[in-house]
Amino acid sequence: MSTVDAERRSEWPYVKGGAAAVALLVVVMLVGWGIYSAVDEDMDQFELMVRCLENEKGLGHTEPSGDLVAATADLGALATIVETNPVTIAVSSSEDRAERVAERYRAVGGDLTGRLEVRSTSVYLWERPASPTQRQTLYDCTY
Numbered sequence: 380m381s382t383v384d385a386e387r388r389s390e391w392p393y394v395k396g397g398a399a400a401v402a403l404l405v406v407v408m409l410v411g412w413g414i415y416s417a418v419d420e421d422m423d424q425f426e427l428m429v430r431c432l433e434n435e436k437g438l439g440h441t442e443p444s445g446d447l448v449a450a451t452a453d454l455g456a457l458a459t460i461v462e463t464n465p466v467t468i469a470v471s472s473s474e475d476r477a478e479r480v481a482e483r484y485r486a487v488g489g490d491l492t493g494r495l496e497v498r499s500t501s502v503y504l505w506e507r508p509a510s511p512t513q514r515q516t517l518y519d520c521t522y
Contacts, residue, residue: 424500424522425454425470431520432459438516443467448483452476452502461513465506468517477502 432438440457443449449456452469453476459466471477480502484495493508501521503509 423454424472427522428468428470428501428520429457431522432457436461436516436520446504448480448487449504451483452480454500461516462510464509464513466509466513466517467504469502469504471500471502474500476500 429440432440438459438461440459443456443458446456446458446467449458449467449469452471454470454472456467456469459468469477469480471480474497477497477500481495481497484491484502484504488495488504491504494505496503496505496509496514498518498521501517503514503517505513
């Protein structure tokens with residue numbers, strides 16, 4: 380037996396050990412992924428927005444009372460106050476549906492320039508025209 384064969388044979392335990400460690404790591408990752416998938420709640424855009432407003436922006440919220448238009452948003456609606464400016468947010472599942480909510484607001488509210496805004500699937504109705512920082516607060520939580 381040559382020294383090269385002896386060296387190769389002495390390396391095999393390390394190769395086998397490395398392969399076993401990689402296989403164990405893959406199994407642990409797959410089990411972790413399976414547990415995460417089983418436990419993770421798929422949140423829709425509305426739930427993500429609520430969580431962002433609460434946790435990241437520190438804003439409380441309520442249900443918009445007496446706002447029948449906001450109630451037509453298929454994912455949900457909420458009312459909050461951003462920098463002393465009350466706003467109602469209606470979240471829809473598509474941009475087309477959000478635009479329909481905005482059209483309903485225009486039909487009953489008349490000229491809402493500066494107060495009504497559609498951004499992606501969210502419709503914002505401000506009590507007063509929003510400042511750039513007020514709008515940015517909501518933009519940060521739009522998904």
